[in-house]
């Protein structure tokens with residue numbers, strides 16, 4: 001049996017400037033220290049805006065905090081004439097362990113499709129940053145095709161465009177559940193996370209499928225996290241709104257206690 005270390009990831013979206021970021025990460029670290037949090041048991045990662053990353057890195061390195069961080073997006077290119085873009089190279093240079101790829105807000109507001117997201121996954125891999133690939137169906141998709149078909153297709157298409165991926169995190173985020181206060185049920189999350197793992201099994205192989213963390217995201221809160229974590233194929237959460245509040249996020253990280 002492969003044991004996957006749960007990952008609790010906070011997607012801050014466009015919230016917190018670099019000073020607020022430092023205050024938040026410091027307070028989060030203290031709160032988890034007070035609770036004697038064992039990071040070997042549950043890994044913690046935050047995804048601040050790009051302009052905060054250098055400050056977060058400085059704090060994490062100075063205080064040797066076991067908190068991972070990364071970007072919310074990256075360019076498919078490593079450098080060049082791409083005004084406004086941030087590359088995987090730069091994220092790696094700031095010690096980013098992870099980068100979110102294909103969040104539904106990027107798909108929706110920036111027209112990112114699976115072929116581009118595959119190239120972004122490849123860009124992350126090329127630079128030694130682990131992609132957190134987001135997939136998920138809209139309410140219309142759910143109505144028309146059921147829950148699993150669209151996210152599985154998104155995963156398949158992105159991986160087909162990505163080439164070899166040594167390590168991946170997948171986040172299943174039903175679009176209708178994001179920021180809506182209406183989370184999926186643990187059973188719904190399990191069904192889709194299982195289907196995504198089966199897809200990894202088919203496309204990449206058993207070892208990779210068993211080692212890959214598949215997160216649920218969409219209105220995760222302190223009150224509902226334990227239910228998701230009881231499901232065998234849910235290996236953590238990608239948290240939006242609740243990741244901006246210390247006590248809520250710390251409770252999510254500490255879902256076992």
Ligand code: PEP
Pocket residue numbers: 011173177178179180181217218219220238239240241242
């Ligand atoms: C997200 O945007 O990744 C997310 C899951 O948001 P929320 O937790 O606020 O629904």
